[in-house]
Amino acid sequence: MVFCFVIGNSVDTPSSDIDANKLRLWRVNIPWDSGDKLGKLELLRTRSSNEDIIIQELGGELLYPNMDIGNIFTQDSKDIQIIVQLPSLPATTGKRKMVEDEEDEFQAKKEKLKRIRFHIPAGILRGSLEMHQQDEEKFRNLVNSLPNINIQDKVFKIPRLPGNNKDTYIYNRECYKYLCNFILEDTKFRRYLITGNPGIGKTFFGRLMLIELLKRNKSVLLDCETFTVWIHPTGEIYTVVNKTLYRQMAEQPNVWCIIDRKKDQVGHDFSNGKLIMVSSPKKAIVRDFAKQWCKSLYMPTWNENELEECWNNLYRKSGKFTLKSVKDKFKLCGGIAQWIFNDNQSLSDIDSVIKQALISVELNMLYNQAKDFSDDEYTYKLIHINTNIKRTDEAEPYTEFFYFFASDNVAKRCLKKFKKNYKERLCSFIESTKNIPEMRSLYEQLFELVSHEILCQEGVFPVRKLTDDSKLEPEITITLESLKEIFFNNFSDIKENIR
Structure with missing residues (x-):
């Protein structure tokens, strides 16, 4: 038996007329002899009441649709264990039954609560959110592997996630450490946009933040192009299938959102949660996200030293491609690691x-x-x-x-x-x-x-001599013959007689 306290301005509406998907269930533990908490329950009679009371003063924890009730309530109890928050409905003309004495009214409600047995539809707790069993196992395996993942290493491995056909080895770029520490230590912002060119490791940085946050006992909403999933550090995994549920989860304490290469689901007016977006700077994706009080941080393209070190750590032994091919690609396209380390390109x-x-x-x-x-x-x-x-x-x-x-x-x-x-x-x-x-x-x-x-090109050119005191020397002319441009990689290669 689970005792529930029902709040909302549609309490008198027949249960068959209420959309079960719009219910909000809060797990609490309120003994009947707790007069102070029972008094606070009376403040929650309307849907518009401040939910901070549920969270901060009643210790409420929002329940999500596919949680197994058998795993949550393992022992019989006569205390109030669930607050059921009904959806708002249009105003009606019905009047609430009144009693002559306020104390008698409170006692009457208290006695009524003792007799409530609230039926929770199985579809809310089990069936409304589904995740493919293999994907669920991949995320659970990730959580179980956390003790063995050290994001301080120059190269670290994370188990394969949905969309990957094997484990992922991540080269820990120098910028990752700074960006990670800034986000975790910052107290001024609640939104962080990590942006830059495509193919330079922004998604991998998102994975690094996922690992670090889970290790810090934070829940993470991972919002990617092909899936959106809520990951708890204990290994509980839930798929999120609509924006309403996403927003409800995102505003809970100790929940961080990592949004990877897609438009966010909470909107620019959302300010309750902590959000990290990793994306190239496409206006369609980042514009609304960056409207709110947001810190934009720019990830640089790779330099030649990073590419060489990454090749040494991850690709040298495999022999798939040589260091020369890495440097040749770099000279052609610049520091886009996704192109350079793709052996099929x-x-x-x-x-x-x-x-x-x-x-x-x-x-x-x-x-x-x-x-x-x-x-x-x-x-x-x-x-x-x-x-x-x-x-x-x-x-x-x-x-x-x-x-x-x-x-x-x-x-x-x-x-x-x-x-x-x-x-x-x-x-x-x-x-x-x-x-x-x-x-x-x-x-x-x-x-x-x-x-x-x-x-x-040969010709006569006007020139002025540079001086240490920044004074302008008289203009003179110099005649140049046709010249050949020569490039040097090292200063030591430049001969003294080359001017």
Whole structure:
């Protein structure tokens, strides 16, 4: 027998007229001799009452639809164990029965509660949310493996999750540690957007946060493109099938939401829970999420040292590809690890992707990057987002962003196309972007490329000598013959007689 206390302004409505999916059930334990708590129950007679009373003063814990009641209530008790919160209904003309004396009314209600046996439909507790048995087992296996996962290691393994055909080995990027610590230690924000180019490890960072939060005894709502699941550190797993239930779960204490590459389900006005979104900066996904008091942090593309270290730790022994192939891909496409470590994507495959992007991208698309990145599917393959890795006088690490070409190879090919198709607009584009902070690096790359190309041609050029005191020296001219551009990887390779 389970004794329940029913609240809400539809108490007098026949139970057959109530949508069972809209009930909210709270687990409590209120002895009959607890006058103070029984008094507080009277404050909860309407659906509009403050639910903080249930949580903070009555110790209420929200029950979810597919919880097994047999596992929750293991012993018979005559105490009130469930608060049933009915959905709001339109106002009616019926009047509540009155008694002459308030004390007699309270005692009458108390006696009535003793006789209540509330039938909880099996569909609410068992059948309304279903998860495929194999997927459920994968998440349970993840929870059971937590003691063996050390996210401080340079490489750590997590058991395979839905969508993966094997265990996942994660290379612990340097930025992960800072981003993780910032989110966990921050007390100012409740929303965190981790963004950057596709294919640089944002989803893996979301997995790292999942492990860390579960280890800290937090429940996690993992919201991905193909599934949404609630994971409790004890191993309880529930699928979430609608936004209403998602929002109810998200606002509970000790629950964090990790949203991976999709639009959030709570809306921009939600401020009760803690939310982490990992996504490329597509406006359709991140715009509403970032409206609320949100901290945006930018994940950088991979540098060559990271790629080499990752190859040494994860791929060297397998022999699937060489370090040379890693570096060749990096020189072509920049630090997109998803492309570089994909053994099914050759150098020529990547080159074909870049060629297709060059055909589709126009000059004005680059200019629009300062306003809205990656709305089209081609630009991000040519333009990358970078960030300030170190703290500056103006900003904390990973909080500023700027754009630059994916690689020198891509920059030269873009310049060649722009000169051919947009020669007159190219100079005005370079001039206009120098005053846009986010575009400064792009401007500098283009300016350098154009300058080198001009200087390599023979001609007479006006020059001024640089001085230590910043005074302007008289302008003179210099005559240059046709020059050949030479590149060096190390300063020691530059000979003294090369000017």
